[in-house]
Amino acid sequence: MSDVSVAGDPLAGLSDRLASVRGRVADASARAGRSVDDLTLIVITKFHPVEVVRELRRLGVSDLGENRHQEASAKAAELADPDAHWHFVGQLQSNKARAALGYARTLHSVDRPSLVSALARIDPQDVTGSGTHRVDCFVQVNLTDDPGRGGVDESGLEALAEKIAGVPLLRLRGVMGVAPLDEEPRRAFARLRGASDRLRAIVPDAVSISAGMSHDFDDAVLEGATHLRIGSAITGNRVAAG
Ligand SMILES: *Cc1c(COP(=O)(O)O)cnc(C)c1O
Numbered sequence: 001m002s003d004v005s006v007a008g009d010p011l012a013g014l015s016d017r018l019a020s021v022r023g024r025v026a027d028a029s030a031r032a033g034r035s036v037d038d039l040t041l042i043v044i045t046k047f048h049p050v051e052v053v054r055e056l057r058r059l060g061v062s063d064l065g066e067n068r069h070q071e072a073s074a075k076a077a078e079l080a081d082p083d084a085h086w087h088f089v090g091q092l093q094s095n096k097a098r099a100a101l102g103y104a105r106t107l108h109s110v111d112r113p114s115l116v117s118a119l120a121r122i123d124p125q126d127v128t129g130s131g132t133h134r135v136d137c138f139v140q141v142n143l144t145d146d147p148g149r150g151g152v153d154e155s156g157l158e159a160l161a162e163k164i165a166g167v168p169l170l171r172l173r174g175v176m177g178v179a180p181l182d183e184e185p186r187r188a189f190a191r192l193r194g195a196s197d198r199l200r201a202i203v204p205d206a207v208s209i210s211a212g213m214s215h216d217f218d219d220a221v222l223e224g225a226t227h228l229r230i231g232s233a234i235t236g237n238r239v240a241a242g
Pocket residue numbers: 044046067089090178213214215229230231232233
C-alpha cells in the first residue's frame with residue numbers, strides 16, 4: 001500500500017483505496033479457496049473525522065470500527081446513522097461497557113471475567129429497547145507472550161467462553177486476535193484458528209474469527225478469518241496533529 005498522506009483533504013483517494021482493498025480481499029479469498037461472501041470487511045476509522053465515515057457509508061460500507069470509547073461514542077453520535085454497524089475493537093474498561101453498548105453492536109475485545117461481569121449487569125432492555133436483540137461479541141485471545149497486551153491468555157479461553165455463554169445479553173460469535181509484531185502473522189493466526197476450534201467445542205455457533213489488519217489480512221484469510229479489521233490501507237495515514 002502506498003503511504004498516502006491525508007493531511008489535506010481527508011477524502012482524497014478514499015474510494016480508490018477502498019476499491020483496491022476490496023479487490024485484494026477478493027483475491028485473498030480466491031487464493032484461500034473461500035467465498036468472499038464469508039468475509040466481513042470492517043473499516044476501522046480511528047483518528048479520522050466523521051466526514052470520512054460519511055463518505056465510507058456513501059461508498060457502501062456498513063461495518064465500521066473504533067478502538068477508543070470516547071472517540072467512538074462521539075463519532076457514532078455525530079454520524080447518527082441507525083444503519084451503520086459499529087464494532088468496538090479496542091480494550092474496553094468495565095465502567096465504560098454500558099456506554100459502549102449505546103452505539104456498538106459488536107464487541108471484539110471481551111478479554112477478562114470482570115468485563116463479562118460488568119456486561120452481565122446490563123439490562124438488555126436498556127441497550128436495545130426491544131429486549132430481544134443481543135450484543136454480538138468475540139473473545140479476544142492474546143497471541144503475544146506479553147500479558148500486558150489485550151486478550152485472554154490461551155489457557156484461560158475455555159473458562160472465559162463459559163462465562164460469556166452464561167450471559168443472556170451476549171451472543172458469542174468467535175475469537176479475535178491481533179498478530180504480534182515479532183512473529184510471522186500466519187503462525188499467529190494459525191494459533192488463533194486453534195483457539196477457534198477449542199471455542200467451538202464449547203459454543204458450536206461461535207464460528208467466526210476476527211483477524212487481519214492492513215498489513216496482514218492475506219495471512220488471516222488463509223487461516224480462516226471471517227471478520228477483517230482494516231484501517232490505514234483504506235483511510236490513509238492518520239492526520240498529524242497541527
Ligand atoms: C487500529 C486497529 C486495526 C486496524 O489497523 P490498521 O493497521 O490501520 O489496518 C485493527 N484492529 C484493531 C484492534 C485496531 O486497534
